[in-house]
Amino acid sequence: MVYFQKMTPEGYKQIEDEIARLKKGRPRRIKILQAACALGDLSENTEYTEAKRYLGKQLKYTEIVETKDDGKVDLGKTVVLKFDDDEDTEEYKIVGRMEADLADGKISFGSPLGQAIMRKEAGTTSTVEAPAGEYKVTIVEVK
Template sequence: MVYFQKMTPEGYKQIEDEIARLKKDRPRRIKILQAARALGDLSENTEYTEAKRDLGHLQSRLRYLGKQLKYAEIVETKDDGKVDLGKTVVLKFDDDEDTEEYKIVGRMEADLADGKISFDSPLGQAIMKKEAGTTSTVEAPAGEYKVTIVEVK
């Protein structure tokens, strides 16, 4: 069974951009490896070992990102007033007077520091497909709490 990774068009583009950046950097890393190899004895050549490791990490990251694109399911947003992938929500947590704004994204795009939460996180699951004005209970590892959807953009 093939498992497709849901993501926004922006998330897909970010992966494409990272792949392009890594591919552009690959020739430079290959030259560093070749220069280190020319230094001689490979068994005691720290520069060669580090260059080989760095190039291996780059190649591994390229393979990983390539698979992310291959199995990506790009989800387009619908203007139906419900919380969904790609939409921004304004939330009010029951224990706080302030509101917080989050963009609902795929698992690979999630970055809480950047205000992006995954649709399948405990918070994401609690609010998905719900409309503004709805209060939901979030089942989090640290315990449950309530959150009210103030606005869906």
Template sequence: MVYYQKMTPEGYKEIEDEIAKLKKDRPRRIKILQQARALGDLSENTEYTEAKRDLGHLQSRLRYLGKQLKYAEVIEAKNDGKVNMGSSVVLKFEDDDETEEYKIVGRMEADLAKGKIAFDSPLGQAIMKKSAGETGVVEAPAGSYSVKIVEVK
């Protein structure tokens, strides 16, 4: 059984862009490896070891990202007034007068520092398929709390 990873079109594009950037950098890293190899004894050649390791990391990252694209299920945002993948949502947490805006994304795209939360995270699950004005209960390891949906964009 193949497990497809849900992601937004923007997340898919970010992976494509990173792959293009890494492929562009690969010839430079190969050249560094060749230059280090030409320095002589490989058993004591730190430059060669580092260049080989760096190229290996680049190749590994390319394989990983390639698999992410291969098994991606791109979900287009629905504009039905409910919280869906790709939606931006303004939330008000209980005991807090401030509102916060988040974008609902796939698991691989989630980055709280950038305001992106996964649809299947505890917060994401609590608000998915709800409309503005509704309240969701987040079941977190530290305890439950309520969050009100102020706006769905």
């Protein structure tokens, strides 16, 4: 059984861009490696090879999920949330596991918060089962 991870189109493009960046720097790396070989250093450029291989696998086993305009929280959508212990709201984009970056306002659909709100509509209050304990969050808006 092959496992496909879910990812937004933006996350997929970021990986494609990173592979392109690695490929663009490859000629310079080859020259450095050739110079090192001429001096007797036969070590390989494993950093480049491993990064490219890892990113290539990410693309190969990724299912790109397009958003639907159905009013429900889903991958690729942005949600405005109100936490039960806070008067302010917070905005997050729901993304795949590899794209998650809390500092950039991106949470994984597989995180405890993501799981609690997935496929729910604005106005719904959900209980989040987090490692540090449970808490409630209300979905204010789904964009």
